[in-house]
Amino acid sequence: MNPLCKPWEHTTSRRQFLGASAGALAFGALGGLVSPQAAEALRKKEKQVLFVWLDGGMSQLESWDPKPNTEFGGPFRTIKTTVPGTHFSELMPQSAKQAHRLCIVRNLCTKDNAHSSGVARIQRGDPKNRGVAYPYFGSAIAKLMGPTASKLPPYVWVKPGSGGFKTEDAGFLGPKYGSLAFGDGKPPEDLLRPAALTADEDDERNELREMLNQRYAAQRRPAFTEASSYVFDTARELMKRAEIFDTSKMAAKELDRYGRTEIGQHMLIARNMLEAGVRFVKVNSYGWDTHGDNFNAHASLVPKFDRAFAAIVEDLAVSGLLEQTLVIAMSEFGRTPRINGHVGRDHWPEAWSIAMAGCGLKAGAVVGATNDKGTFVKDAGHDIGAVFHTWFNALGIDSKKVEYNNNSQPLPLAHDDMAPIKEALA
DSSP, rough: OOEEEEETTTTTOHHHHHHHHTTTTOOOOOOSSSOOHHHHHHHOOEEEEEEEEETOOOOOTTTTSSSSSSTOOOOOOEOOOOOOOOOEETTHHHHHHHHGEEEHHHHHHEEEHHHHHHHHHHHOOOOOOOOSOOOOHHHHHHHHOOTTOOOOOSSEESSOOOOOOGGGGGGGGGGGGEEEEETTTTOOOOSSSSTOOOHHHHHHHHHHHHHHHHHHHHOOHHHHHHHHHHHHHHHHHHTTEEEEEOOOTSHHHHHHHHHHHHHHHHHHHHHHHHHHTTTTEEEEEOOOSSSEEEEEEHHHHHHHHHHHHHHHHHHHHHHGGGGGGEEEEEOOEEEOOSOTTTTTOOOOOEEEEEEEEEETTTTTTOOOOOOOTSBSSSSBBOHEEEEHHHHHHHHHHOOOTOOEETTEEEEEEOOOOOOGGGGGBB
C-alpha cells in the first residue's frame, strides 16, 4: 500500500500501484563503477551540490562580465566586488559582497544556440560522439555518490510549475536516478501520515508492501522494481521532515534577506534541504530568454536572483556547509553582445559566464576573459565537457578514471578529450 495515501479505505490494486510508481525515482547508490572500497570512500565524503538553473539564458553582460561604456555594453554601470580588480554589474550588489567566496568562469565557449539542444547538452556535459542518452549532472551524482547518511532523496528539484518524478534526467542510468521535483516548492500531497493511522499500523502496511515488492521483483527486471521500492523508502523519510518545506515560520528579516519572490522562497527551501542532508538540490528560475526588452527584464530578474543567491552562499559559508557543498549558477548559454531590433539580446554560446562556489574550488578566482566588447573569448575558452570534469574533481571524483557501466559498456563521465579547468580548482 502507498504510505502517502490517506485512509485505509482508499485502496489501490497491486497493478495500479506498480504502474503509478514503476517509472519513478531517482534514488540510489554507486554500483558497478569502481571497487566497493572506492565506492564507500565516495559515500563517506558526504559532499553536496546546489545547482541553480537560470532557464532561457542569463546575460553575462548584465551580471558576471559587464562591459560598460562600450558598443554593446548596455545602460548599466559596474560595481566593485570584494575581489580587488573584479567588477560585476550594478544589478548584483549582494553577489558583489560574496565575490571572495565565488569562482567565476568568464570564458565559456559552447556550441548549441537553441534551447532544445542546449539545455540537454549543457546539463549532460557533452560526451564525445556518444549515441546514448547521458544522464543530467544531478542523476550522475545520484548514481556516483548516492544519498547521504540522512537517507533523504539524493536528487531533488525545486521548480515553478508541476512536480513529480522526472525519470528523463537519468538517461541510460535508469529511472531510479531521475529527479524528485517539488512543483512550486511544495511537498507531495499527503506527505504527513493521517492522524487516524497509528505509527504501528503504518509500519505494518510497509512490512506488507516490502513483502509484496520482493515477490513481484523476483520475477522481473530490477530497473523499475528498484525505482518503485525506493519511492516508498524515501517517502517515509520525507514524512519525517515536513518542516523542510515550511518557510512561513521564519523571521521576517530572514524572508526579506532571500527576497519575498519565487526564487527567494525556493532558495530558502533549497537551503533547508541541504541542511537536512539532501545530496543534490536543483533550483530552477524561468523567464531569462530576453529576446525583447532585455534591459528592463534583467533589471527585474537579476536583483531577485542576486539577493537569493548571495544569501544562500553566505548562509552555507557561516554554517560551514560551503566547505562540502559545490554551488553552481548557470544557464544553457549567454546572450548576444549585439542588441537586436526589439532591444533584446539573442542566444550566444560563443562567450559567456558561470558562477560557482564551495568545495574543491578556488575562492575569489576569475577564470578566463572576453575581449573588450564581450563578443568572443580571448583564448580557446572552455566547453561544457571541461566544466563537468571540473565539477566531478571538485567533488573528489576522478572523471578520467571513474566510468559509467552501461550494460557492460564502459562510458566516460565527461568528454574524453577535455580536462578539468585547473585555474578553478583549489
